[in-house]
Amino acid sequence: MIITVVITIFVEGVIVSGYAIWWKKPLGPILLTSVVANLITQPLLWAGLNIFFQNYLIALFVAEILIWLMESFLLGYVPANKLRFKDAILLAFSMNLASFVLGWFLPV
Numbered sequence: 001m002i003i004t005v006v007i008t009i010f011v012e013g014v015i016v017s018g019y020a021i022w023w024k025k026p027l028g029p030i031l032l033t034s035v036v037a038n039l040i041t042q043p044l045l046w047a048g049l050n051i052f053f054q055n056y057l058i059a060l061f062v063a064e065i066l067i068w069l070m071e072s073f074l075l076g077y078v079p080a081n082k083l084r085f086k087d088a089i090l091l092a093f094s095m096n097l098a099s100f101v102l103g104w105f106l107p108v
Contacts, residue, residue: 001046004042007099009035009038011099012034012038012098013034016031016034016091019091025082026080030083037074037075041067044063044067045064048062068092068096071096072085072091072092073088075091
């Protein structure tokens with residue numbers, strides 16, 4: 001699990017960095033929020049997948065949607081991020097899509 005958390009934080013950090021630079025948003029607070037969010041959501045993801053392993057794909061997709069919503073809320077809730085909620089939703093979706101696609105193909 002630790003390896004997947006590190007990979008997820010790295011991949012999503014790249015997305016956050018590109019977003020913050022492109023849209024001139026504060027990189028530090030958004031990156032910190034992303035890391036904290038992943039430290040919360042990754043254990044929940046792994047717990048959910050272990051509990052519902054008989055329905056792995058369904059559990060994975062439901063968990064990913066919930067993670068996307070949680071991270072959207074966290075990104076939009078922190079005032080220092082200077083993100084409108086619509087932007088937080090898009091950023092969280094981009095982050096999670098990138099890490100999901102990469103994770104799907106990595107043998108971790």
